[in-house]
Amino acid sequence: MQFIDLKSQYQALKTGIDARIQQVLDHGQYIMGPEVAELEAALARLTGAKHCITVSSGTEALLIALMAEGIGPGHEVITTPFTFAATAETIVLAGAKPVYVDIRPGDCNIDPALIEAAITPATRAIMPVSLYGQVADMDEINAIAARHGLSVIEDAAQSFGASYKGRMSCNVSRIGATSFFPSKPLGCYGDGGALFTSDDALAQAMREIRVHGQSARYTHTRVGVGGRMDTLQCAVVLGKLERFEWEITQRKRLGDRYAELIQASGVPVELLDVASDRDCVWAQYTVKVDDRAAVIAALKEQGIPTAVHYPRPLHRQPAYERPDCPPTCFPHANRAADRVMSLPMSADLGDAEQQRVVEALVNAMATA
Template sequence: MPFIDLKAQYAALKTSIDARIQRVLDHGQYIMGPEVKELEENLAAYVGVRHCVTVASGTEALLIALMTLGLKPGDEVITTPFTFAATVEVIALLGGVPVYADIEPNTCNIDASKIEALITPKTRAIMPVSLYGQVCDMAEINAVAARHGHIPVIEDAAQSFGASYQGRKSCGLSTWGATSFFPSKPLGCYGDGGALFTDDDALAQAAREIRVHGQSQRYTHTRVGVGGRMDTLQCAVVLGKLERFDWEIERRLAIGARYQRLLAELPLQLLTVRQDRDCVWAQFTVMVENRAAVQQALTAAGVPTAIHYPKPLHRQPAYARPELSLPHAEAAAERVISLPMSADLSEAQQDAVVAALRSALA
């Protein structure tokens, strides 16, 4: 079985996606074509914010968000050590300093209660990550930021687009929301792509300029920028996928809940989903002991798995902070394992995954 079934998704949407791609091929506006604006308007309405700015990738979204805030060398950004490297990569690229708050052991999201103690006069932003598809404690994080001079908050929502938190959508909860349209994400394209979301007119304008090499108009470069546009073809793909996105979110919620029920009696740790939010399960991740043996047994049974993530960022060579002890992140990195998950996962496939996992843990 596939880990993420993109083929089944395409088969269901083939007519619409093919037609949208063909329209781009016919009009030939491959950069900043009309599909770009159409997608931005649709996504802004979906999230419930004034502005959506599409960009070349989820990484580019985080980078541009920090650039709009004027991050300078030596500025500090408080974030989580348990995430994909892109989260801190963009901080380092701008000369900033990532400051790590440990995670909650039952959600793997940043522990909001640990953020305030890390704030210094050099703190320029807080960048929580809504990991695995569940929004982190944004109300608490925003409150901390407000108490300290309204520090900007950037939600790294690469895995949580479509998730709800206290009645609002991920990406619409803070200064900036940033997401990814990498093919495996809850809403993915057929290459790289991403988007930024904000209610701040000035920040949105800055992001639009930065993504086109800092141009306020053609060949007038008012700020330092990047080549950060999302291709028209990729926007067309996402527009096609939006047609059944609500259904896919419903399926992800149902499949995740069914996994939680079926696995409840097994000797493993399930992630907690808080009552005031849901989880769109970009990855359905559990924690097990003797992970290598469990993964080997699942592979032998024909069940694909992945590890998100095997080493926390403060233990990665490029970002090593050997003096830091972040026990919950370090423990999670030793135990997490992700199981097959997509909106098209059948009950029979899910039952096979559960049976194989039960056997592996016996």
């Protein structure tokens, strides 16, 4: 069994993806070819944001967003410690300081009730992460930011296609940043990402930063990066958009079915909360278990792959730990890191396969 079944996805979309790639090979515009603008227009329509700027990765998207907002040395950015390293990595690369706020145990997203206490005169932005495919509490976060004159950058690397109170992820704050890493709900066949905003000046800044700060060829009006998403990867994503709506529907259906099957089994597995005013696209179908190592080993013996997203919070990572924050800080993030476990999930996961996963989980919990 595949943890993420990209092979079946490709077979279903092979004709369209192959044709898209061949078009690029035929016209030969591998950097900033016509597929780049075509994809940006399609993604802007999908999210409802005025502007989409494709970039070379989700990590680069976050860095460009910070640079466009003028965030650098002496500044602080509030974020969650329970996320992939790229979230804090980009803050540090920009020259700023990540300031962590604990998560809510129910959904593992940043707790808005704790953000205001972390704001200092050096704070310039809040970077919530829409973890596992569910948008964080953006209305509360945006309200806090408005009171303090801060920017909000949604790290939506895992939530593209998710909705929040009738709006789409990546269009629920000043800037949205997502990733097209192959395992994401909408992935390419390499690295890629995108930025979203409805602010014209901010969009122009991000476009210029993406191409080494150029406002025109060889006219460098600001410091930039080599952050373009190549044309071939844009072609792949365009090919995948053919059935993206179906894939999101499937992911939500499979997420609901996982919950129903696990709850019906009676095993002591804790499910993540999904708020009634939003949905989750389940970039990872993540649950919480005690004695995780034994459960994972028992599942492996039954041929069921798993993953852990994430085993060590950022405040306990050597590169991002803080002297004023010992490992015991952020108890909810620490506890989640000890207990989270992700099960196989992709739009092409069959019902019989899913049933097999849950049956194996029941057996694993009984023997662990």
